[in-house]
Amino acid sequence: MRQHIDEPIAIRRLQQFAVDYEMQNNLQVLDKTVVTKEQKVACVGSGPASLACAAKLAQAGYQVEIFEASSRAGGMLSFGIPAERLAQEIVDFDVKTVADLGVKIHLNTKVGRDISLAELEQNYAAVFIGAGLWGGRKIDLGQGAMSGVVSAMDFLPVVRANGTYNVPEDVVVIGAGDTGMDCASTAKQYGAKNVTILCNEENIPAYHEELEAVQQLGVTVLTNFTQYKFIGADSVNGVIATHANNFTEIKLKADLVIWAIGQQIESPELYANLKVNGNKLVVSGYQTSNQKFFAAGDAANGGSTVVQAVHEGKEAAKAIIEFLVDGE
Template sequence: MAIDPNQEFLVQPVDASWLQCNIECQEACPVGTNCRGYLNLAAEGRFEEGYILSREPNPVAAMCAYVCSAPCERACRRGDIDRPLAIRAIKRFLVEWHENSGIPDEMPLIVPRTEKVAIIGAGPAGLATARELAIRGYRCTVFDSLPYGGGTMLIGVPAFRLPREAIEMDVRLIERLGVRFRFNTTIGVDVTFEQLQAEFDAIAISAGAMEAVPLDIAGGELEGVQYGVDFMKKANLGEPVEVGQKVVIIGGGYTAMDCSRTSLRHGATEVTIAYRRTRSELVVDEEELGETEREGVRMEFLASPVEILGRDRRVAGVRFIRNRLGQPDATGRRAPVPIPGSEFVVEADTVIPAVSQAADTSFLPVEARFDIARGRVKVDPGTYATNVRGVFACGDFVTGPTTLIEAAGHGKLCAYAIDRHLAGRHDVEVDANVRIVSSWRHEMPELYDVLPRQHVPTAPLAMRMPSTDPEVNFTTPVEHGYAASAAVAESTRCLMCNYNIWFDGFRCVLCGACADVCPEGVIHMIDVNQLKAEGELPELVDAYGWDGGAVMILDEERCIRCALCVKRCPYDAITMERFELQEVSDDGRLYKESYRDAQLAGMIGVAGGAR
């Protein structure tokens, strides 16, 4: 491909931070999971090692194996070539393989401390906080009003998507770390907040956002209106659920999808989801939306509810108005703008609003004077501390509804902050040991670049609701997961972003053979004057002179690591370098968190010149 001689190229210097950021799946994960690492292990058939690596930084790995929103997949650079890796499906295979193997999970060696921490809420954020503090030796007790752990995952996600065994697996492993759980315990009823303050050295509030936000339209009081969070709680706890034949769900998130599919399993014959924006603005992933539509749910886009219509005090339908998309709002998405004269009615006998959820702060003592704004407790974003001494907060309780993995990431950071607070220090001295390993003979797996994304098998429609018993239908799994051969094939598609092409300028003779052999056309020889450089690179180029020279550049984001350039170079000027990093504290403890995780924990500083 010819290069415009007037085109400029932004070149970024390479340092440890850039190398870590370059592994984009791991960077996108809120808990810093080494996705690339466990994919590569799975590709080699080293399933138990892959499971251990996937579990290592993730307190809720089993739940994530089924219902993680998978930001790693959206970041996966394989998606720029064809389709991203099915990272969540591979994690599920590893989790299920481990469970079926009977191999016990190894527990870390814990040095006990005397400080006690109370954690309110056994959802993803609370479990993450408890796990990280327990590993650091703190005596943790988790309080929850529900009969089991899991929080929103337990009462908000249907069992046909998230088997209860996965929740139990995560809770069980955290319990083995010495964490005590007190279920069926409501703060303010069974135990007061003041009692917790007197007994514990610190309190972490991770009570989630499980209160429905009511619709501000007429008809909300009619019989047949039930809010999504309450509807799913009843269904998940085995309580009676009343659903008519024609159901309208208002909303476009995961709760709306779950409510629609749960309605079908409880006997509804017509289910419609009404969303005020377009399909492309939905926050759910395409797989979840696809399964929802495959089961017969009708999507009504660009529609906002105006009024819930009634007859004899029962729901009879919903009046909507059509929208067009206007300018972006505070969320960055284009705001829906009603179109005058475009109203229409959808018949219904059940309406389930699933537009948003809020935190319940009623258990907080008024005398403590928590700083609360718009229904959320305010915290210092750097320390997760509230304005009440010794009390911290995290997860959906602070941020509003997020995802499973985001809440877990929030909980981990809150645990780091509590650790610093109780230990009386601001940081931990950690040496970041970066290791670059040359690999002239690096070979990518056979067919890695042409293998298509492996289909994740699902149950046929006729088998998803096989019974007249709603409970049977509700617990019949839809997704079946990979067989070992499919997991290996899918993992083989990984581009191994921890490998990077390195040019040795002293050996290179600018013959251009590497550019000629590159199948993706990502290597170019350009005039040195076409460089736009950052950091120390301009000084380096100045030292050698800007005029009359040529340089080799690589579009790293499009490189598929085939190593043909390494093999083609006649002067061994190109190598494939494997990036490794370990962090070791001043007391000799090995930190296994990712580089980014260590930065967030206050362990190491951010290196300059990051992408």
């Protein structure tokens, strides 16, 4: 509506202003907490869904522990969204705000590897799953494994974690959503000369401003291309694709091909005892098929946004509190 008067409200900039003001003035935006409850709650993952859930539970007086597989907290905020779009210090500030509420964060602790869901079930009154979607999707083109062909999740988190990546001169990204744009801009930033994004859609799914940003970096985006084939034997050195008109074929040099076609549950076996529907844990009012387990964020909605994950994390905390109070 607003754009008919002057221009749309710049929500992202307003949020950025609020966070900057909070950081610069060292404001305490979340009330200090006192542990008043005996029950302990475990949160799997430290992305926005878990952080929001943990903060709400801690504020309600519960003892909360987060188990995070990575060496740094923040989930996709720390490992997916490029730092130029979301500065690490902002993420670290938010994580610290939650930790200051008394929430214990165990880094480098992967549930399913370092501690089992069964142990969490036994030792905690409730378990929140905010593990997101950390499995990268690749399409099997029937050409066998080739080095140089990776998924966005093999690429973006590795670049963020190591601060470096051996990016070759020629890169092809398959998929033109926001993740595809992030892969392309990151590849450019880390040394690629020629980056081409291929997608099978006629209309590019990424936000217009993300598309404009990569185009300004000199990335080429080609729509309506399908029937991908890789050139190479043990390692990839090119991509062939055919236009939807079934006539135009292109051949692109590429020593790195990045599939950016969405994420999936990383370790489905972790949820063997819970109901899963495709890419989502089945939840009803944030409670999974096991009443002690709750879930929200990407792991339960199939992949959405940070704001949605935060909202769901808070709502899940309310559902957990109701469950714990009922069980007292």
